[in-house]
Amino acid sequence: MEVPVRSKGAAPSPWSPRECELLGVTLELLQEHGYDRLSLDAVATTARASKATLYRRWPTKAELVFAAFVEGTRQVAVDPDTGTLRGDLLQLGKQISAHVGTHASTIxxxxxxxxxxxxxxAMLQEQFLDQRKALMSSVLARAVDxxxxxxxxITEDLWDMLPGYxxxxxxxxxxxxxRRTVQDLVDNVLIPSLTRHNG
Amino acid sequence: MEVPVRSKGAAPSPWSPRECELLGVTLELLQEHGYDRLSLDAVATTARASKATLYRRWPTKAELVFAAFVEGTRQVAVDPDTGTLRGDLLQLGKQISAHVGTHASTIxxxxxxxxxxxxxxAMLQEQFLDQRKALMSSVLARAVDxxxxxxxxITEDLWDMLPGYxxxxxxxxxxxxxRRTVQDLVDNVLIPSLTRHNG
Structure with missing residues (x-):
């Protein structure tokens, strides 16, 4: 049995260490060459993998790229748990900005x-958004505690204001x-919204 | 001289009435067939225009579709001026939701x-975002007045929270x-943020 890679606080990966490696190579090549010019051949060559291995897991370029992006996000989407709501939101905001900034054209x-x-x-919903929502929910639940x-x-429907904007x-x-955008978003918008029922 | 089409409160159109008609046809065909299957031939035929006319104004499909989307937005992006900040924000939110919902795949x-x-x-910035920003600025300026x-x-950098989210x-x-999302966004997030320095 393959042991799933797991970074602290992140959800478990559905991929084996070798598969994670292939997805990491994909993400690097994407940043270098862009989606249009990425080929599965180049991924196989760079990762010293057989094309059959790649195609078995990810039959299309779109699926491979999607999996690479989701896995890259999973690895950086660590629950900050700084001890304060403001600290957690700032940390999450920094994480998300860095990640979506790096991968904007892939997205x-x-x-x-x-x-x-x-x-x-369906994969976007199950593998990406549900995970992000769980992370935000624990940040907010701790703030309530x-x-x-x-x-x-807490407005359930608006859980994704921070990552969404x-x-x-x-x-x-x-x-x-x-960095200033994230700070303004937290201090001027999210905290005033979340504390509006306080005392 | 051609008279620009202008709806109440909207910015003036850069296009002649005939050009607006061509862009309207483009937007309709886009909704019906999607971007991938849209052809300039179909636009010319449906609008009873020569292809030369189309190509002179919009040399590529991307430019034609972009112009059609921006013009469609300009026509619906009317300053609500309801008399209250809440009313204006709700109205803008409804406008934007309806518009981006209809044209999500085109976007x-x-x-x-x-x-x-x-x-x-550059066209996105000048013809679309700057216009939207001006509209939001007048809504907020009236609320200050x-x-x-x-x-x-008012946090300048976050002017596009409502349309962005x-x-x-x-x-x-x-x-x-x-409709409920828009209401929650206005009542639970934007108003608490904008009134946080009150009294």
Whole structure:
């Protein structure tokens, strides 16, 4: 049995260490060459893997790239657990900005493929968004436990404001979020919203 | 001289009435067939225009589709001016949700083209985002004038929270925003943020 790779606080990976390596190579080549010019041949050659191995796991370029992006995110999406709500949100915001900033063009390419494939859309939901939501939920639950916010101030439907806005900035505009953007978002928007039912 | 089409409160169109008609036809065909299957031939035939006319204004499919989307947005992006900040934000949120919901797949396709073209990226900034920002600025300026909010509570860099999050929801997730999403966003997030310096 293969032992799944697991970074501290992150969800367990569905891939073996060797598969994670292949996905890591894919992500590197994507950043270097972009989605359009990435070939499965180049991934196989760089990773010294057989093409059969690649195709068996990921039958299309879109699936390989999607898996590489999700795995890359899983590895950096670590629960910050800094001891305060503000600290946790700042940390998450920094993580997300760095990650979506680095992979903005990959995300754009993957989106295009997702709109063409129901299978990829389902994978996005199960493998990516559900995981991110669980992380945000534990950050907020701890803040409620510490008495920093009221549970009633949490709007379930808007759980993805922080990652959503930061992703929008990197992927849909030319204004990648700065460290200051994250700080303003936390101090001027998210904390005032989450503490609006306090005392 | 051609008279520019202008809807109440919207910025003036850079196109003649006939050009607007061509862009309207493009947008309809896009919704019907999607970006991949749209052809300039079909636009010319449907609009009873010569292909030369189309190509003179919009040399590539990407430019035509981009212009059609921006023009469609310009026509619906009307300053609500309801008399209250809450009313204005709800109205803007409804407008944006309806528009990005209808054109989500076109936006995805345009994004992909934008990441391949600096010219389109500059057009996105000048013809689309700057206009949207001006609209949001007047909504906030009126709220300051009415004494509803303090000018110091406005975070310049985060002007696009409302359109950004709603666009993210429609374009990057399968959870298109509902009327309730817009209401929660305004009442639970934007108003608490903008009134945090009050009294």
């Amino acid at each position: 754009r390419a993957v989106l295009m493929e997702i709109s063409r494939s129901d299978k990829l859309a 510490r008495g920093e916010i009221q549970a009633s101030a 930061l992703t929008y900035r990197s992927v849909l505009t030319g204004r990648a979020p700065s | 995805r396709a345009v994004l992909m083209e934008i990441s391949r073209s600096d010219k389109l990226a 009415r004494g509803e909010i303090q000018a110091s509570a 709603l666009t993210y929801r429609s374009v990057l997730t399968g959870r298109a925003p509902s």
